[in-house]
Amino acid sequence: PSDRQRVADAVAAATLAGQEASRALMVEPRPLEYLCNPSKQVPRRGELLYSLLSVALGYDPHGYSVPYGGYFAGDKDELFTQLCLQILGLLLLDPNDVYVSGTEAVVSRRPQEQRGSWSTGAWLSPRTHVFRKMLDGISSAQEVNFVVSGVVTLLGTVSEERGTYLPKSMKVPKFLSELLVLVFHLAACDSFVASACREDDIVDLATGVLHVAAEAPEHMHDDTITLLIWSIVLRLTSHRDACVAFLEDFDGDVPDDLPEVSGTFVDVVFVAALKQLGDYFLTAKCNQLHRSVLDSCLFCMINLSPFAEGISTETCHRFFALVERCGKSVQKRSSHKGAALLPYLLEILENSMQYQYTTNAHLAYGILARAGMLRALDKLITQVPQVAADDTRTPSPTAALAMSPSRPAAVPNGSGGVGNLSPRTEVSDMSTTPTSDETLTLWRRNVKVHLDPLMAMLEAALPQLEAAVEKKDCSSPDEAKELMPKSILGLMPPPPVFTTRSVASCEVTHRACEHCLVACLAHGPLADLWSGDADGEDQNDEVAQEERKKKIKSLAESAEKEEEASGGSPASFAPPPRGASSTLAAVGAAAAAVQVAVVAAAPAESAAHAAAEDDLTEDDYMEEEEEEEDLEGDELVDEPGGNERVRR
Numbered sequence: 001p002s003d004r005q006r007v008a009d010a011v012a013a014a015t016l017a018g019q020e021a022s023r024a025l026m027v028e029p030r031p032l033e034y035l036c037n038p039s040k041q042v043p044r045r046g047e048l049l050y051s052l053l054s055v056a057l058g059y060d061p062h063g064y065s066v067p068y069g070g071y072f073a074g075d076k077d078e079l080f081t082q083l084c085l086q087i088l089g090l091l092l093l094d095p096n097d098v099y100v101s102g103t104e105a106v107v108s109r110r111p112q113e114q115r116g117s118w119s120t121g122a123w124l125s126p127r128t129h130v131f132r133k134m135l136d137g138i139s140s141a142q143e144v145n146f147v148v149s150g151v152v153t154l155l156g157t158v159s160e161e162r163g164t165y166l167p168k169s170m171k172v173p174k175f176l177s178e179l180l181v182l183v184f185h186l187a188a189c190d191s192f193v194a195s196a197c198r199e200d201d202i203v204d205l206a207t208g209v210l211h212v213a214a215e216a217p218e219h220m221h222d223d224t225i226t227l228l229i230w231s232i233v234l235r236l237t238s239h240r241d242a243c244v245a246f247l248e249d250f251d252g253d254v255p256d257d258l259p260e261v262s263g264t265f266v267d268v269v270f271v272a273a274l275k276q277l278g279d280y281f282l283t284a285k286c287n288q289l290h291r292s293v294l295d296s297c298l299f300c301m302i303n304l305s306p307f308a309e310g311i312s313t314e315t316c317h318r319f320f321a322l323v324e325r326c327g328k329s330v331q332k333r334s335s336h337k338g339a340a341l342l343p344y345l346l347e348i349l350e351n352s353m354q355y356q357y358t359t360n361a362h363l364a365y366g367i368l369a370r371a372g373m374l375r376a377l378d379k380l381i382t383q384v385p386q387v388a389a390d391d392t393r394t395p396s397p398t399a400a401l402a403m404s405p406s407r408p409a410a411v412p413n414g415s416g417g418v419g420n421l422s423p424r425t426e427v428s429d430m431s432t433t434p435t436s437d438e439t440l441t442l443w444r445r446n447v448k449v450h451l452d453p454l455m456a457m458l459e460a461a462l463p464q465l466e467a468a469v470e471k472k473d474c475s476s477p478d479e480a481k482e483l484m485p486k487s488i489l490g491l492m493p494p495p496p497v498f499t500t501r502s503v504a505s506c507e508v509t510h511r512a513c514e515h516c517l518v519a520c521l522a523h524g525p526l527a528d529l530w531s532g533d534a535d536g537e538d539q540n541d542e543v544a545q546e547e548r549k550k551k552i553k554s555l556a557e558s559a560e561k562e563e564e565a566s567g568g569s570p571a572s573f574a575p576p577p578r579g580a581s582s583t584l585a586a587v588g589a590a591a592a593a594v595q596v597a598v599v600a601a602a603p604a605e606s607a608a609h610a611a612a613e614d615d616l617t618e619d620d621y622m623e624e625e626e627e628e629e630d631l632e633g634d635e636l637v638d639e640p641g642g643n644e645r646v647r648r
Contacts, residue, residue: 052087250263276293374455
């Protein structure tokens, strides 16, 4: 099939997958609401929670700590542990989370202004849930260490199974998906994260979380697991101690879906986030889960950027490939795929240069080597129409959130919990017209607030570097990097107060946990309790598959017709709102207008991922080849493969 057909199929499949993922599976939430309501007199709730935690996290996956011991120990203990984790996950669900939208769930704070007065549990989870409150209340060193060591041991079985000398001598538990739900709630507890950092287990914890994606069972949808993984990583990176711990050199096993990574664990997180951005970039507009995953990936990199030291060359190549692609799409004015990402990518660069310039020579050199692209972008930004701005507004990306007319005002400096919304909503809430002058003005502000410091550094440091390169007659990038200014103090404006983001419990995370637990219950130790006639189930599955194929075909044809009717790419430059439901779209407005009935079977994710492997259309490839020489002209001393695009 042609590229356009593949894109249309991917959008149609992702649309159905998003509708399935947003479907409520627990039709009667009142029993769960009663159990978790602190005002209700339910006996033995504390004993129930702590007993389940004790059994689940006390499980020995090694089987008497001898090779192949897990195979001889039998499945009884493992199945019982799996059942305890499933009950734990159900008890920690809160039906009230569905009233918090995904865009409202991304909350922010400024650590430099809120030292010593912070409670992550109150920030990310409501205190009206009795089981979450008890989970956050586990504070004694012995109890917290038991929880941390149990989680790290269970998640570490994936790496141990791969690193053992005896083939298949280590058995990976079947309940890693259920464990992921528990870790998602534990990551909102200060004592849990602090203990993991204090015991030097935080890197092992994050590594194990990333490994779960490759161990997901067949009955578990990849989108659900991916959302939980990146929500956990985002919650971890919102802690300063975790960001500092991620700076240690990484010598563990890289997840299967990632290339070999050299450097620190920050490089691993960056590479994994950039890969996920490529996978879901096409379908983020029509799938809320994909949109939330992209949010989490971007905010993970932003949280780490003020602390990241010595980002490797390979990571910089991948990062600048995305920056170049987004910058080109904005300069061509033919697509707003990259416009939504651009402010966040510039924020990462600004944080790195303001706080970690001396240790990030590769990143600084990449900025100077792309002077032509940044200058063209700066010139284009000045041409974006402006409207009379309200003096009460501020160009800060997070401050505009409080001015939304449809939402309650946020407490200053992001201390208001869920009320402080995601930066992705700041533009969309101001106007319902995506291409209004006000929207363009706010988008321009969000770009300039991060681009201007980079331009100041570029204009001051680039002439010095060019003169030194010419004088020394350098012939390699490594030689040129040695001649870069040793410090940029005085060349850039004062460093801004950086912002840390995290994600609170919301509708999207609630549905992900709900779908994960229901799928595990249907295929776990209690599967026989509601298993029906096998032949009837097979026939229903076949009918559902046929209906799904018809819906995907219909959606793809509708998208093609609307695209042909609109004449292809838009005629005028219209950057989308920075965030909101329509921000990270890669395929145009046709997919967003498609409304189809919810299907009960599992969504056709394979088609979406197959098409997402090549997330640029044929026309985009031709445009890239035409401008490759122009971009190479901006390089000072081009690194081998440094300007090569990362195509999936």
